[in-house]
Amino acid sequence: MLKFIANRVAQTLAVLFVVGTITFFLVRLAPGSPFDQERNMSPDVRRNMEEYYGFDKPLLVQYYRYFSGIILRGDFGPSYKYTNRTVTELIAESLPISVELGLYGMAIAISIGVVAGVVASLRPNTVTDYVPMSLSMVGITLPTFVSGPVLLLVFGIYLRWFSVSGWSEAEDKVLPAITLGLYYAAYFARLSRGGMLEVMSQDYIRTARAKGASETRIVFRHALRGGLLPAISFFGPALAGIISGSFTVETIFQIPGLGRYFVTAASNRDYTMIMGTVVLFAALICVFNMLVDIVLAWLNPRLRLE
Amino acid sequence: MPLLEVENLRVAFHTRNGIVRAVNDVSFSLEKGGTLGVVGESGSGKSVTGYAMMGLIPQPPGRIEGGRAIFGGVDLLHASKAELNAIRGRKIAMIFQDPMTSLNPFMRVGDQIMEPLRIHGKITSDAARKKALDALAEVGVQDPSARLLAYPHELSGGMRQRVMIAMALITNPALLIADEPTTALDVTVQAQVLELIRKMQQNHGTAVIFITHDLGVVSGFCDQVQVMYAGRIVESASVSDIFERPLHPYNRALQKSIPAFQPKGRDLYTIPGAPPDLSRPIAGCSFAPRCEFATDACRKGDLTLTEVAPAHGTSCRRVQRGEITLD
Amino acid sequence: MTVDSTLPAPAIVEVEPGHSLWQDAWARLRKNRLAVASGVLLLVMACACLIGPIFSQDYAEQNLSTYATPPSAEHWLGTDTAGRDLLSRILIGGRVSFSVGLCATAVALLIGVTYGTIAGFYGGRVDMVMMRIVDIIYAFPFTIFVILLMSLFGRNFLLLFAAIGAVEWLTMARIVRGQVLTLRRMEFIEAAIATGVPRRRIILRHLIPNVLGPIIVYTTLTIPAIMLLEAFLSFLGLGVPPPMASWGVLIDDGRKVMEEFWWLITFPGLALSLTLFALNFLGDGLRDALDPKASKD
Numbered sequence: 001m002l003k004f005i006a007n008r009v010a011q012t013l014a015v016l017f018v019v020g021t022i023t024f025f026l027v028r029l030a031p032g033s034p035f036d037q038e039r040n041m042s043p044d045v046r047r048n049m050e051e052y053y054g055f056d057k058p059l060l061v062q063y064y065r066y067f068s069g070i071i072l073r074g075d076f077g078p079s080y081k082y083t084n085r086t087v088t089e090l091i092a093e094s095l096p097i098s099v100e101l102g103l104y105g106m107a108i109a110i111s112i113g114v115v116a117g118v119v120a121s122l123r124p125n126t127v128t129d130y131v132p133m134s135l136s137m138v139g140i141t142l143p144t145f146v147s148g149p150v151l152l153l154v155f156g157i158y159l160r161w162f163s164v165s166g167w168s169e170a171e172d173k174v175l176p177a178i179t180l181g182l183y184y185a186a187y188f189a190r191l192s193r194g195g196m197l198e199v200m201s202q203d204y205i206r207t208a209r210a211k212g213a214s215e216t217r218i219v220f221r222h223a224l225r226g227g228l229l230p231a232i233s234f235f236g237p238a239l240a241g242i243i244s245g246s247f248t249v250e251t252i253f254q255i256p257g258l259g260r261y262f263v264t265a266a267s268n269r270d271y272t273m274i275m276g277t278v279v280l281f282a283a284l285i286c287v288f289n290m291l292v293d294i295v296l297a298w299l300n301p302r303l304r305l306e
Numbered sequence: 307m308p309l310l311e312v313e314n315l316r317v318a319f320h321t322r323n324g325i326v327r328a329v330n331d332v333s334f335s336l337e338k339g340g341t342l343g344v345v346g347e348s349g350s351g352k353s354v355t356g357y358a359m360m361g362l363i364p365q366p367p368g369r370i371e372g373g374r375a376i377f378g379g380v381d382l383l384h385a386s387k388a389e390l391n392a393i394r395g396r397k398i399a400m401i402f403q404d405p406m407t408s409l410n411p412f413m414r415v416g417d418q419i420m421e422p423l424r425i426h427g428k429i430t431s432d433a434a435r436k437k438a439l440d441a442l443a444e445v446g447v448q449d450p451s452a453r454l455l456a457y458p459h460e461l462s463g464g465m466r467q468r469v470m471i472a473m474a475l476i477t478n479p480a481l482l483i484a485d486e487p488t489t490a491l492d493v494t495v496q497a498q499v500l501e502l503i504r505k506m507q508q509n510h511g512t513a514v515i516f517i518t519h520d521l522g523v524v525s526g527f528c529d530q531v532q533v534m535y536a537g538r539i540v541e542s543a544s545v546s547d548i549f550e551r552p553l554h555p556y557n558r559a560l561q562k563s564i565p566a567f568q569p570k571g572r573d574l575y576t577i578p579g580a581p582p583d584l585s586r587p588i589a590g591c592s593f594a595p596r597c598e599f600a601t602d603a604c605r606k607g608d609l610t611l612t613e614v615a616p617a618h619g620t621s622c623r624r625v626q627r628g629e630i631t632l633d
Numbered sequence: 634m635t636v637d638s639t640l641p642a643p644a645i646v647e648v649e650p651g652h653s654l655w656q657d658a659w660a661r662l663r664k665n666r667l668a669v670a671s672g673v674l675l676l677v678m679a680c681a682c683l684i685g686p687i688f689s690q691d692y693a694e695q696n697l698s699t700y701a702t703p704p705s706a707e708h709w710l711g712t713d714t715a716g717r718d719l720l721s722r723i724l725i726g727g728r729v730s731f732s733v734g735l736c737a738t739a740v741a742l743l744i745g746v747t748y749g750t751i752a753g754f755y756g757g758r759v760d761m762v763m764m765r766i767v768d769i770i771y772a773f774p775f776t777i778f779v780i781l782l783m784s785l786f787g788r789n790f791l792l793l794f795a796a797i798g799a800v801e802w803l804t805m806a807r808i809v810r811g812q813v814l815t816l817r818r819m820e821f822i823e824a825a826i827a828t829g830v831p832r833r834r835i836i837l838r839h840l841i842p843n844v845l846g847p848i849i850v851y852t853t854l855t856i857p858a859i860m861l862l863e864a865f866l867s868f869l870g871l872g873v874p875p876p877m878a879s880w881g882v883l884i885d886d887g888r889k890v891m892e893e894f895w896w897l898i899t900f901p902g903l904a905l906s907l908t909l910f911a912l913n914f915l916g917d918g919l920r921d922a923l924d925p926k927a928s929k930d
Contacts, residue, residue, distance in 0.1 A: 011769070014769070015769055015773065018769070018773075019773060019774070023781065026781065026782070026785060027781075027785060030785035030786055137910070137913065137914070138910070140909075140913060141857070141906050141909035141910040141913055142906050143861055143864065143865065143905070143906075143909075145864070145865065145868045145881070145884055145885070145888070146884060146902040146905060146906055149884070149887075149888045149891055149898050149902070150898075150899075150902065152891075153891055153892075153895060153898070157891075157892055202407065203402060203404060203407040203408045204407065204408055204409055204410040204411070206362055206402070206408070207400075207402065207408045207409065207410070207470075208410070208421075209360075209361075209362055209394065210360055210362060210394055210395060210399065210400040210402075211394065211395035211399075211421055211422045211425060211473075212390075212391040212392065212393070212394035212395035212396060212422065212425050212426060213391070213395070213421070213425055214391055214425075215387075217425070221413075222410055222413070225412045226411070226412050240774055240775075240776065241776075243774070243777070244776040244777065244780075244865070247780075247869060248865065248868060248869070251868075251869070252888065262777075262780075263780075263869050263870075266780055266781065266783075266784030266785075266869075266871070269784075269785070274781065274784075278774075278777055278778075278781060281774055281777050282773070282774045282777070285774045286774075299412070300411075300412070301411065301412060301457040301459065302411060302457070302459050
């Protein structure tokens with residue numbers, strides 16, 4: 001198990017290193033510079049700016065400086081667009097909002113999805129199976145940038161139950177969290193149902209029945225652990241999806257989170273901001289994937305030995 | 307009063323390709339502490355009969371179409387879920403063919419062995435643990451306290467079947483249904499497991515229904531034997547009568563096709579044809595198409611299992627009428 | 634951007650292209666009403682997108698006299714804030730969405746099948762190295778990468794295909810590799826190798842036809858995933874460049890004015906969702922048809 005964890009940690013670090021490096025060189029090799037849009041910048045000023053930010057140094061030196069800054073001081077450098085502000089500041093301000101939104105979304109996705117999937121699996125091909133599963137099919141084909149505006153239109157504008165933008169009051173948070181969560185709830189529902197159906201047809205469930213175990217005991221003690229493995233392995237992809245989902249949800253509901261900063265930074269060529277967010281998102285996703293793998297190995301005794 | 311009395315059990319599976327009548331009019335009884343062998347090839351309905359006793363027929367597609375199975379005053383076929391759960395694992399236990407898949411891979415062996423105790427009554431962890439240790443030691447598992455903490459995949463096939471047996475017998479049930487418990491095991495291990503079941507049966511006075519496709523296994527193990535074919539009991543007798551005085555052509559043909567039962571050098575008999583498709587109605591005797599004694603009359607009318615000798619029943623009407631004798 | 638992970642086990646057919654398997658599958662598919670309805674819906678949509686714009690030329694023409702009119706007899710789905718007929722815009726957008734979906738899927742298919750077949754066929758160390766590479770790329774946060782690419786190198790149609798195709802080939806490679814690895818060990822392949830059939834021929838004649846089922850199923854499920862990704866990028870303003878419009882662009886445009894003009898978000902959203910819905914159902918239906926075992930209950 002320790003060896004397995006060590007392996008996964010090493011792999012994660014390797015991926016992070018590659019992601020960081022590729023991002024760095026991609027950003028630098030791409031045409032255009034952050035100062036392109038400021039038309040009346042004189043060549044002198046521009047040269048000064050580039051010197052100030054270290055663009056005149058060889059790429060490798062910049063590369064070294066940049067990453068040693070992150071690793072040693074947690075310093076992602078200055079933002080080129082939001083002058084006088086560092087990327088670290090911007091991230092520190094907006095990340096908590098995105099994390100909160102993501103947590104709500106994940107909580108909705110997992111609670112609704114897993115419960116619906118398990119319930120559906122207990123009586124396959126009956127009403128309690130068809131209804132949640134049809135809804136989940138609808139959910140899967142409704143991307144957040146369609147369901148978000150629809151929810152906003154119906155519950156925010158016509159019914160006026162919730163507010164349509166911002167992120168301060170509790171009522172601001174309902175629609176964005178639901179928008180973000182429902183799509184992945186649909187996935188979790190399908191995966192849990194599939195996993196549970198698979199497990200409930202296993203011989204060891206029959207053994208449990210032969211022991212006189214009640215249906216509740218069979219589901220909770222015998223089936224869930226194996227049946228939820230597919231859903232748990234989806235945690236990693238779901239997080240990645242929720243992060244990219246946050247780009248659209250934060251745009252739709254005008255939430256000042258990191259996702260929106262990333263989207264603006266990408267179109268503004270704010271190098272350090274792009275770099276910072278990509279490295280951060282990558283780190284989040286990789287670390288989370290690693291944790292999920294470790295949890296899976298811990299849950300599944302057969303994997304634990306390898 | 308017998309321990310278990312089954313009357314006219316009928317089980318069918320309603321599949322996309324029609325209704326498969328897996329068990330038809332099966333009746334038998336079993337005394338306390340007795341051993342009953344149920345023999346037949348795959349698809350003969352022998353396992354379905356066992357599952358029906360335990361309420362383990364998956365419904366749908368399966369359906370109990372009729373009959374009764376009285377055990378301790380309760381009809382197992384029509385008992386409520388709660389009644390059934392009070393009996394399963396406590397008074398009737400079952401072991402299965404494949405110990406590899408029949409144990410929960412996510413649960414420690416010890417927890418699985420102790421589970422019947424926890425389900426059927428309050429017991430402290432220490433007491434349960436002690437019982438589990440004793441049970442493991444009794445089925446010949448080395449170093450039981452370490453095995454309690456193991457996961458099934460860490461044990462060998464024979465070891466797992468021993469664990470299954472310990473788990474089944476930990477509540478001291480009156481009846482054990484063993485569904486081909488040795489089929490998935492190596493030959494050497496088979497003998498050990500058989501011996502173990504016999505020993506446990508003698509120690510605890512447990513009655514056993516032993517379901518198998520292997521006549522050889524039955525010969526050394528059971529008091530009573532019933533031979534099943536195409537969902538029906540075709541012959542039922544004491545073990546010595548089954549082998550020495552077969553009264554059904556199918557039973558005789560089966561024995562003639564087992565190498566160990568035949569003198570060296572003689573050609574083995576093979577039964578021509580294949581078992582019938584149970585999703586189609588069968589008129590008359592279902593073995594008639596493969597039977598060397600069959601006449602046109604065999605393909606019509608109803609069959610009954612009738613005693614033609616003391617405690618020896620056959621469903622063959624030609625034998626019943628004395629038209630043929632089998633050697 | 635993720636696709637259902639349950640895929641059929643290797644469909645093992647005879648060495649000769651098994652007619653009966655495909656006929657059986659077709660019969661099963663026809664019995665599945667939802668899948669048939671989905672297929673018909675897709676055909677109708679595709680034809681409308683292909684033919685429709687020929688008859689209505691005003692998709693790009695701006696006309697202030699028809700500024701954002703609600704659905705009417707003249708403009709069935711209304712007009713947008715530049716006075717353009719929404720139906721024509723949706724049909725034109727559909728062309729873009731479908732072609733991105735199909736072309737990027739083709740890219741993914743080509744890379745994925747080649748890569749997976751090679752890894753699975755040669756096995757051993759080649760396979761290990763190739764699959765380890767896939768594992769590592771898999772761990773990349775790819776959506777973010779595509780966004781990065783699109784924002785750095787501009788909104789370029791070809792780059793969009795390449796970027797999306799490059800993301801989606803991984804799963805295809807994994808599936809094909811798994812299937813080929815299983816088939817590789819089957820006797821009829823061993824027999825072909827033993828009798829000296831050239832490798833090229835074994836791969837083309839014996840392996841590919843036998844993994845066709847899963848490939849078809851996964852392709853049907855990849856198309857919606859890619860259309861979704863394209864719409865997502867367009868929604869963020871990183872998709873196809875204007876004046877071209879994909880469904881994602883229309884949804885984004887509609888969202889900005891939806892408080893006043895509900896139809897501008899509703900119909901493009903409906904078009905996208907219905908298409909995704911139909912593609913997913915068709916994919917599910919194909920899976921059931923090609924692999925009856927997987928759908929017993």
